[in-house]
Amino acid sequence: MPKAYVFTRYGGPETEALVDLDRPRPGPGQLLVAVRAAGVNPVDWKIRGGLRRPGETGERAFPSVLGSEVSGVVEEIGEDVTGFAVGDAVFGNALSGGYAEYAVLSAGLAAPKPAALSFTDAATLPVAAATAYDGVRQLDLPAGATLVVVGAGGGVGVAAVQIARAFGLKAVGVASEAKKDLVESFGAAHVASGPGWTERVRASAPDGIGGVYDLVGGEVFTEAAQLVEDRTKLITAGVSPDEAARLGAARVERARTAAVLRAVADLVVSGDLDPHVTRTYPLEEAGEALRAVEDGHARGKIVIEVAA
Incomplete structure (x- = not known):
């Protein structure tokens, strides 16, 4: 039976296990993918701890497979799917969890993997890079404006400063002193x-600040609001919609x-976006991969490589 890395109840790392599960079946509008690689993100351990995604209702069935983003090869196609064929290389958000040998994707939220994009890099794009892209597009700053990314040392932040540069913006990245070299390597000015x-x-921005993209939340988000008079140019992924609205800001849409x-795949292929994968783990070491992210020690993206 196929293997998957799951959590068996809400809680901490003690709830995780590598188990054998039946191969999932794709429903209408879905793809079954033989997973080649799965990205690891903070949201993975937060869901294990009980976080519900916006709009999520009902009780989760256990065991529940961890992981939110994958790349792989189409193994089976559900009803009413067009534009994909068995054998296609694809990447996208995993509906059934991604730390597994097989995952189900929504065909509408999957994309063909360009030949020049590795499976490992593709598996990092649906969560962090796509969130960064959405936020930079949402701010809609004119070329030459300065975008401040607060929390620029994390997966979304690293992508955001690079995407900002690709869009012709100046980028200022706020991150710890330990991540100064990382932030500057992507063309952003670093602020401790x-x-x-x-x-x-x-x-660091004598010509003014066009917009702020907050990825930290809490008191840092409140302080960030001081940087822009037009609060429509302040977005966040770090606080609730209500908390953002209190300051006239908005959540990343x-x-x-x-x-x-x-x-985002095209940006990687063109060289404008480096997914910055710093370490990979086999599926059998998925727990160690998740710990590297959960402990906050990862510099760049962590990927689980499921198959060659």
């Missing part, structure tokens, strides 16, 4: 996080379309 960071941001997946 910590007390007084807003003053340092202003000093996720498009969740195949068009966005194709766009």
